[in-house]
Amino acid sequence: MKYNKNTKIISNTQLTEDIYDLRLECPGIASEAKPGQFVNIYLNDSAYMLPRPISICEADDGVIRLVYRVVGSGTGQLSRMKQGEALDITGPVGNGYDTDLINKTYSNVALFGGGVGIPPMVELSKRLNVKTDVFLGYRDVLFLDKDFPASASVYISTEDGSTGTKGNVMDALEESGVIPDCICACGPGPMIRAIRNYAKEKGIKAFFSLEERMACGVGACLACVCKTKETDEHSQVKNARVCVDGPVFDAEILA
């Protein structure tokens, strides 16, 4: 993991009322980054003790793109930062999706992104060379829906029915008739549970990138654990660290 002090902001633009698009110049992290990994952002105001973990949306040509939601005063402060200003970050953090394995093993991959679970699906879709269907779930206003490669088919669902299927990503999947042999998903808990049930029922391989409240963001503090079926090697109990053992987990190992 790299500690990049004074990482320059290339741009920080508003996509929707509360979604922002931040591009940072950091070749070290960009060249290593895998889809599903994240970075820790250390806000310049020293009153914020915890870094903000934000998933990598794209990593190209020395630049990482982070698309984040303003949820509180910390991310609010981040949203007001301007081009040319700098941030300290660590990354890339976590395991990320094993795209080599997915490309080798599966022929019809479905990606599911809900809300700020959508950004990591952009880089992931770019690295898959098998048939890819992308299911994006929104409350109402869309973002990143045009950023997927042309090779991927994008299906949209909105809670209010303003675009695409009215309902959630599972409704859109049913409507599409797509039957994947591998699922990669990132999003809110209820969405992950619904996809997990579906995958289990149909016997489809599934990888989930999980969210949990983090503190250190580097694997030391044991705040962001998730329950696993078996004792994991690091903890010696049935707790994996979401930050560094994940955030991507094979559904089969999760309790």
Place this chain on the structure above:
Amino acid sequence: MSENKTKPDLNIEIAGIKWKNPVTVASGTFGSGMEYEDFVDLNKLGAITTKGVATYPWEGNDTIRVTETASGMLNAIGLQNPGLDTFTKRDIPFLNRFDTVKIVNVVGKSIEEYVSAVEILSEQPVDMLEINISCPNVKEGGIAFGQDPRAAAEVTEAVKKVSSKPVIMKLSPNVTSISEMAKAVEAAGADAVSLINTLTGMKIDINRKAFTLANKTGGLSGPAIKPVAVRMVYETAQVVNIPIIGMGGIACAEDAIEFLLAGASAVSVGTANFRNPGVTLEIIEGIEDYMQQQGVHSINEIVGAVL
């Protein structure tokens, strides 16, 4: 002129153990150092204090385990740890790759468990043991021994009987008088005390109308608690003769120096590692700069200077 250019002497000695500088990390914020190796040359730390370890693995609390607060955070990890079998095979050999003092923080749910852990660690290549009788996040053990001077003395006496290493008792601020606790463990044979552990706190999620932390309460740490910690170090320094390792919200060299002036012989950096993984080395450099500016030759000259 030459006076200013002399490298100040940061060496200290606690209970017969020599540290190259007075800066360590607070237990639980730094693992056993592995996760910080990318950011910090661990050889440069005065000491590494590990996350608390018990004789057998502990699951810890349910999540959510942490939440940020104004200039601080609440945590209720619940002392999740892999147990001494794994710790002695993995963490201790890792620590021994580095030229620094190794302090193992010990947790237990009964006096017998503390004693068993200390017996095992007495045979291990580590330098000091810190006994955690102050974790606010576990019901049995931890704080149960940390709020009653007699119980604290009993644990101290029991572990001292079997320990081949100097014993540091880690004290809780969630008491009427921390100096009374310090006196009790000193009388029971403690070689040093470390303070403060976290202050018990709570946060409510107004949208869910529920407690933010699964454990309901958590330990408050970070700059928000620093003035309380400095006051407690000062009060304790007035009544005990054993060394004090001071901590609570240290985020920069100036903070660390306050603790030294208040009577701490060494300091631990905790939550600040989360907002700046390289902060420990910046603090060591900052203390050196301060000493040079103030014409202080040895760090020991400023320990307790305001007492």
